Amino acid sequence: HFETVESTMNIAFSSGLKGESEGFIVCAETQTAGKGRMGRKWVSPKGKGVYFSILLKPCLPINELPKLTLLAAVSVCEAINSIIAPLKSNIKWPNDILVGKRKLAGILTELNAEMDRANFIVIGIGINVNSSLNMLPAGSTSMKIEVKKEFSRILVLQEVLYRLEDWYIKVNKEGFDGLIKEWKTLNSTIGKTIAFSDNNKVFKAKAIDIDEFGRLVLKTNNGRIIKKISGDVIQN
Ligand code: BTN
Numbered sequence: 001h002f003e004t005v006e007s008t009m010n011i012a013f014s015s016g017l018k019g020e021s022e023g024f025i026v027c028a029e030t031q032t033a034g035k036g037r038m039g040r041k042w043v044s045p046k047g048k049g050v051y052f053s054i055l056l057k058p059c060l061p062i063n064e065l066p067k068l069t070l071l072a073a074v075s076v077c078e079a080i081n082s083i084i085a086p087l088k089s090n091i092k093w094p095n096d097i098l099v100g101k102r103k104l105a106g107i108l109t110e111l112n113a114e115m116d117r118a119n120f121i122v123i124g125i126g127i128n129v130n131s132s133l134n135m136l137p138a139g140s141t142s143m144k145i146e147v148k149k150e151f152s153r154i155l156v157l158q159e160v161l162y163r164l165e166d167w168y169i170k171v172n173k174e175g176f177d178g179l180i181k182e183w184k185t186l187n188s189t190i191g192k193t194i195a196f197s198d199n200n201k202v203f204k205a206k207a208i209d210i211d212e213f214g215r216l217v218l219k220t221n222n223g224r225i226i227k228k229i230s231g232d233v234i235q236n
Contacts, residue, residue: 002026004046006033009110009124012053016112016120020055027052027157034126037108038232042126045135048142050157053124054164059172062111062118066214066229067176069095069109070183071167072123076105077186079159080127084147090188093207093216093233097127098188101235102141104128125160129153180210189216189233198231207233 005011008026015024028051034042044051058068073095080089080097089099097105105127112119128142130150136142143151171179184190189207196205196218205218205226215227 002028004028004030004032007031007035007124008051008053009035009108009122012055012122012124013110013112016055016122022055022057022120024055025052025161035108035124036106036126042106042108043135043137043140044126045131048131048135049129050125050127050153050160052157053122055120055122056168057120058118060118062113062116063213064176065109065111065118065121066094067171067179068121068123069107070210070214071171071176071179072107072109072125072164073097074179074182074186075163075167076107076125076127076160078163078182079156080104080143082159083151083156084143087146091183091186092235093187093189093210094214094230099141099146102139104141104143104146127156127160129156176212180212180214183210189235192235194218194236195234196228196231197234198228202234 005028008028011026030046031044031051034044036042073091076097077089077091089097089104092098095107096103108124110122130144131142133145167179193206195202205220207216208219209217211217211227215229218226
Protein backbone atom coordinates (compact mmCIF):
# COMPACT_ATOMS: atom_id res chain seq x y z
CA HIS A 1 0.00 0.00 0.00
CA PHE A 2 1.37 3.40 -1.00
CA GLU A 3 0.37 7.01 -0.36
CA THR A 4 1.35 8.32 -3.79
CA VAL A 5 2.50 6.46 -6.87
CA GLU A 6 2.63 7.28 -10.56
CA SER A 7 0.48 4.25 -11.31
CA THR A 8 -0.12 1.03 -9.40
CA MET A 9 0.16 -0.69 -12.81
CA ASN A 10 3.87 0.11 -13.11
CA ILE A 11 4.69 -1.23 -9.65
CA ALA A 12 2.69 -4.42 -10.12
CA PHE A 13 4.20 -4.93 -13.58
CA SER A 14 7.81 -4.49 -12.46
CA SER A 15 7.12 -6.79 -9.49
CA GLY A 16 5.82 -9.34 -12.00
CA LEU A 17 9.04 -9.04 -13.98
CA LYS A 18 10.99 -9.69 -10.77
CA GLY A 19 9.04 -12.91 -10.21
CA GLU A 20 6.50 -11.75 -7.62
CA SER A 21 3.82 -14.41 -7.09
CA GLU A 22 0.21 -14.57 -8.21
CA GLY A 23 -2.22 -12.58 -6.09
CA PHE A 24 0.23 -9.74 -5.35
CA ILE A 25 -1.69 -6.49 -4.92
CA VAL A 26 -0.54 -2.87 -5.06
CA CYS A 27 -2.90 -0.14 -3.92
CA ALA A 28 -2.47 3.58 -3.48
CA GLU A 29 -4.23 6.57 -1.99
CA THR A 30 -3.54 8.57 -5.13
CA GLN A 31 -1.82 8.23 -8.49
CA THR A 32 -0.01 11.04 -10.27
CA ALA A 33 -0.16 9.28 -13.65
CA GLY A 34 -3.10 6.90 -13.34
CA LYS A 35 -3.61 5.06 -16.62
CA GLY A 36 -6.87 4.32 -18.38
CA ARG A 37 -7.65 2.25 -21.44
CA MET A 38 -6.52 3.44 -24.88
CA GLY A 39 -3.82 5.72 -23.53
CA ARG A 40 -6.25 7.78 -21.49
CA LYS A 41 -5.66 9.07 -17.98
CA TRP A 42 -7.34 7.84 -14.82
CA VAL A 43 -7.98 10.72 -12.46
CA SER A 44 -7.28 9.52 -8.90
CA PRO A 45 -8.32 12.07 -6.25
CA LYS A 46 -6.40 11.41 -3.03
CA GLY A 47 -8.10 9.23 -0.44
CA LYS A 48 -11.36 9.25 -2.38
CA GLY A 49 -11.19 6.10 -4.43
CA VAL A 50 -9.99 2.53 -4.57
CA TYR A 51 -7.03 2.27 -6.93
CA PHE A 52 -5.25 -1.05 -7.14
CA SER A 53 -3.55 -3.56 -9.41
CA ILE A 54 -3.41 -7.32 -9.00
CA LEU A 55 -0.89 -9.71 -10.51
CA LEU A 56 -2.21 -12.97 -11.98
CA LYS A 57 -0.50 -15.90 -13.67
CA PRO A 58 -3.34 -17.60 -15.49
CA CYS A 59 -2.80 -20.89 -17.29
CA LEU A 60 -4.76 -19.82 -20.35
CA PRO A 61 -3.97 -19.47 -24.04
CA ILE A 62 -3.45 -15.84 -25.04
CA ASN A 63 -6.70 -15.62 -27.00
CA GLU A 64 -8.63 -16.44 -23.84
CA LEU A 65 -7.04 -13.75 -21.68
CA PRO A 66 -9.50 -10.96 -22.57
CA LYS A 67 -12.08 -12.96 -20.64
CA LEU A 68 -10.18 -12.12 -17.47
CA THR A 69 -11.08 -8.47 -17.94
CA LEU A 70 -14.71 -9.57 -18.20
CA LEU A 71 -14.13 -11.48 -14.95
CA ALA A 72 -12.82 -8.33 -13.31
CA ALA A 73 -15.80 -6.34 -14.59
CA VAL A 74 -18.29 -8.86 -13.20
CA SER A 75 -16.50 -8.92 -9.84
CA VAL A 76 -16.44 -5.12 -9.56
CA CYS A 77 -20.03 -4.73 -10.73
CA GLU A 78 -21.33 -7.36 -8.28
CA ALA A 79 -19.29 -5.89 -5.42
CA ILE A 80 -20.57 -2.38 -6.06
CA ASN A 81 -24.14 -3.61 -6.42
CA SER A 82 -23.94 -5.38 -3.06
CA ILE A 83 -23.00 -2.06 -1.46
CA ILE A 84 -25.20 0.46 -3.30
CA ALA A 85 -28.34 -1.72 -3.42
CA PRO A 86 -31.09 -1.15 -4.42
CA LEU A 87 -29.22 1.02 -6.91
CA LYS A 88 -27.45 -1.00 -9.60
CA SER A 89 -24.38 -0.49 -11.72
CA ASN A 90 -24.01 -2.04 -15.16
CA ILE A 91 -21.16 -3.10 -17.43
CA LYS A 92 -20.48 -1.35 -20.72
CA TRP A 93 -18.47 -3.61 -23.00
CA PRO A 94 -15.84 -4.66 -22.31
CA ASN A 95 -15.36 -3.51 -18.76
CA ASP A 96 -16.55 -0.03 -17.87
CA ILE A 97 -18.75 0.08 -14.80
CA LEU A 98 -21.53 2.63 -15.16
CA VAL A 99 -24.42 3.86 -13.09
CA GLY A 100 -26.97 4.89 -15.66
CA LYS A 101 -24.71 6.42 -18.29
CA ARG A 102 -22.02 7.73 -15.98
CA LYS A 103 -18.77 5.95 -15.31
CA LEU A 104 -18.15 4.75 -11.77
CA ALA A 105 -15.23 2.39 -12.24
CA GLY A 106 -12.74 1.30 -14.88
CA ILE A 107 -10.50 -1.67 -15.51
CA LEU A 108 -7.20 -1.86 -17.37
CA THR A 109 -5.33 -5.05 -18.18
CA GLU A 110 -1.66 -5.21 -19.09
CA LEU A 111 0.04 -8.34 -20.35
CA ASN A 112 3.57 -9.67 -20.22
CA ALA A 113 3.80 -12.46 -22.77
CA GLU A 114 5.91 -14.38 -25.23
CA MET A 115 4.54 -15.28 -28.66
CA ASP A 116 2.26 -18.01 -27.40
CA ARG A 117 2.31 -17.86 -23.62
CA ALA A 118 1.44 -15.27 -21.01
CA ASN A 119 3.99 -14.90 -18.22
CA PHE A 120 1.65 -12.77 -16.16
CA ILE A 121 -1.08 -10.21 -16.41
CA VAL A 122 -1.80 -7.18 -14.27
CA ILE A 123 -5.40 -6.14 -13.79
CA GLY A 124 -5.83 -2.55 -12.59
CA ILE A 125 -9.08 -1.42 -11.05
CA GLY A 126 -10.12 2.14 -10.25
CA ILE A 127 -13.36 2.83 -8.39
CA ASN A 128 -14.71 6.31 -7.61
CA VAL A 129 -15.95 5.84 -4.06
CA ASN A 130 -16.14 9.14 -2.17
CA SER A 131 -15.12 11.56 -4.92
CA SER A 132 -17.26 14.64 -5.61
CA LEU A 133 -18.32 15.74 -9.06
CA ASN A 134 -15.76 18.55 -9.28
CA MET A 135 -12.88 16.09 -8.75
CA LEU A 136 -13.82 13.86 -11.67
CA PRO A 137 -13.79 14.14 -15.47
CA ALA A 138 -17.07 14.86 -17.25
CA GLY A 139 -19.28 11.82 -17.59
CA SER A 140 -18.00 10.25 -14.35
CA THR A 141 -19.75 9.54 -11.11
CA SER A 142 -18.93 8.04 -7.71
CA MET A 143 -20.73 5.88 -5.18
CA LYS A 144 -21.07 8.94 -2.95
CA ILE A 145 -22.58 11.06 -5.73
CA GLU A 146 -25.10 8.34 -6.55
CA VAL A 147 -26.13 7.32 -3.02
CA LYS A 148 -25.47 10.63 -1.25
CA LYS A 149 -23.38 9.12 1.52
CA GLU A 150 -19.77 8.15 2.11
CA PHE A 151 -18.58 4.54 1.92
CA SER A 152 -15.70 2.65 3.51
CA ARG A 153 -13.05 2.18 0.84
CA ILE A 154 -11.70 -0.88 2.68
CA LEU A 155 -15.13 -2.47 2.46
CA VAL A 156 -15.30 -1.76 -1.28
CA LEU A 157 -11.84 -3.28 -1.79
CA GLN A 158 -12.76 -6.34 0.29
CA GLU A 159 -15.99 -6.96 -1.59
CA VAL A 160 -14.18 -6.74 -4.93
CA LEU A 161 -11.35 -9.05 -3.82
CA TYR A 162 -13.74 -11.70 -2.47
CA ARG A 163 -15.51 -11.84 -5.79
CA LEU A 164 -12.34 -11.72 -7.88
CA GLU A 165 -11.03 -14.70 -5.95
CA ASP A 166 -14.29 -16.66 -6.15
CA TRP A 167 -14.70 -16.10 -9.89
CA TYR A 168 -11.03 -16.81 -10.60
CA ILE A 169 -11.23 -20.14 -8.76
CA LYS A 170 -14.51 -20.95 -10.49
CA VAL A 171 -13.31 -20.26 -14.06
CA ASN A 172 -10.11 -22.20 -13.43
CA LYS A 173 -12.21 -25.19 -12.35
CA GLU A 174 -15.21 -24.96 -14.63
CA GLY A 175 -14.31 -22.66 -17.51
CA PHE A 176 -15.86 -19.33 -18.44
CA ASP A 177 -19.46 -20.26 -19.35
CA GLY A 178 -20.96 -19.19 -16.01
CA LEU A 179 -18.93 -16.00 -15.97
CA ILE A 180 -20.00 -14.99 -19.48
CA LYS A 181 -23.59 -15.67 -18.55
CA GLU A 182 -23.29 -13.40 -15.51
CA TRP A 183 -21.54 -10.72 -17.60
CA LYS A 184 -24.52 -10.80 -19.98
CA THR A 185 -27.01 -10.27 -17.16
CA LEU A 186 -25.04 -7.24 -15.90
CA ASN A 187 -24.23 -5.58 -19.22
CA SER A 188 -25.92 -2.57 -20.81
CA THR A 189 -24.41 -2.88 -24.31
CA ILE A 190 -25.99 -5.93 -25.91
CA GLY A 191 -29.20 -5.18 -27.75
CA LYS A 192 -28.31 -1.52 -28.29
CA THR A 193 -27.42 0.36 -31.44
CA ILE A 194 -24.05 1.85 -30.64
CA ALA A 195 -21.22 3.77 -32.25
CA PHE A 196 -18.05 1.69 -32.30
CA SER A 197 -14.71 3.43 -32.37
CA ASP A 198 -11.68 1.52 -33.48
CA ASN A 199 -8.36 3.06 -34.63
CA ASN A 200 -10.11 6.41 -35.09
CA LYS A 201 -12.76 4.91 -37.33
CA VAL A 202 -16.27 5.26 -35.95
CA PHE A 203 -19.23 3.32 -37.28
CA LYS A 204 -22.74 2.54 -36.17
CA ALA A 205 -23.82 -1.01 -35.49
CA LYS A 206 -26.10 -3.09 -33.35
CA ALA A 207 -24.37 -4.96 -30.51
CA ILE A 208 -25.91 -8.41 -30.63
CA ASP A 209 -23.80 -10.64 -28.35
CA ILE A 210 -20.39 -11.50 -26.95
CA ASP A 211 -18.78 -14.70 -28.16
CA GLU A 212 -16.83 -17.37 -26.29
CA PHE A 213 -13.67 -15.22 -26.40
CA GLY A 214 -15.41 -12.14 -25.01
CA ARG A 215 -15.46 -10.45 -28.41
CA LEU A 216 -18.31 -8.06 -29.05
CA VAL A 217 -20.46 -9.29 -31.93
CA LEU A 218 -21.78 -6.42 -34.05
CA LYS A 219 -24.26 -6.29 -36.88
CA THR A 220 -23.63 -3.38 -39.23
CA ASN A 221 -26.28 -1.47 -41.17
CA ASN A 222 -25.75 -3.62 -44.25
CA GLY A 223 -26.19 -6.80 -42.23
CA ARG A 224 -22.54 -7.76 -41.93
CA ILE A 225 -21.50 -9.50 -38.69
CA ILE A 226 -18.19 -8.40 -37.20
CA LYS A 227 -16.44 -9.37 -33.99
CA LYS A 228 -14.25 -6.99 -32.02
CA ILE A 229 -11.81 -7.84 -29.27
CA SER A 230 -10.93 -4.24 -28.47
CA GLY A 231 -12.21 -0.76 -29.13
CA ASP A 232 -14.55 1.74 -27.65
CA VAL A 233 -18.30 1.62 -27.43
CA ILE A 234 -20.23 4.87 -27.48
CA GLN A 235 -23.75 4.14 -26.34
CA ASN A 236 -26.71 6.39 -25.82
C1 BTN B 1 -10.35 2.73 -17.86
O1 BTN B 1 -11.54 2.71 -17.62
O2 BTN B 1 -9.90 3.38 -18.81
C2 BTN B 1 -9.42 1.94 -16.98
C3 BTN B 1 -9.09 2.66 -15.70
C4 BTN B 1 -8.20 1.86 -14.79
C5 BTN B 1 -7.76 2.64 -13.57
C6 BTN B 1 -7.00 1.83 -12.58
S1 BTN B 1 -6.70 2.69 -11.08
C7 BTN B 1 -5.60 1.47 -10.55
C8 BTN B 1 -4.79 1.07 -11.76
N1 BTN B 1 -3.66 1.95 -11.93
C9 BTN B 1 -3.74 2.67 -13.06
O3 BTN B 1 -2.90 3.51 -13.43
N2 BTN B 1 -4.88 2.37 -13.71
C10 BTN B 1 -5.63 1.35 -13.02
